[in-house]
Amino acid sequence: MMDAIFGNPKVERGTRMNMNNRIILTMGLSVSILILSACGQETEKAKGDPIWKEQTEMIDKAKAIEKTVQDRVKQQLNQADEQSQ
Numbered sequence: 001m002m003d004a005i006f007g008n009p010k011v012e013r014g015t016r017m018n019m020n021n022r023i024i025l026t027m028g029l030s031v032s033i034l035i036l037s038a039c040g041q042e043t044e045k046a047k048g049d050p051i052w053k054e055q056t057e058m059i060d061k062a063k064a065i066e067k068t069v070q071d072r073v074k075q076q077l078n079q080a081d082e083q084s085q
Helices: 003-004 014-048 053-084
Strands: none
Touching: none
């Protein structure tokens, strides 16, 4: 078997190919398992609060403040128009 790994010419070519195929298959399965386990962890994180929840809450607060400021500006403009008439 060691001859198949190091490429001894006395070993049949089919034996070497089988060993290479086993190595490739083992590596492929290992990578597949790692990817699937990482995907499973990702979906568990998605079930909880999103990472960006704090940022979206801040944006919502800023929008509310912006609306309040805009309403106040409209009020002041209306008052100025009424006073000028």
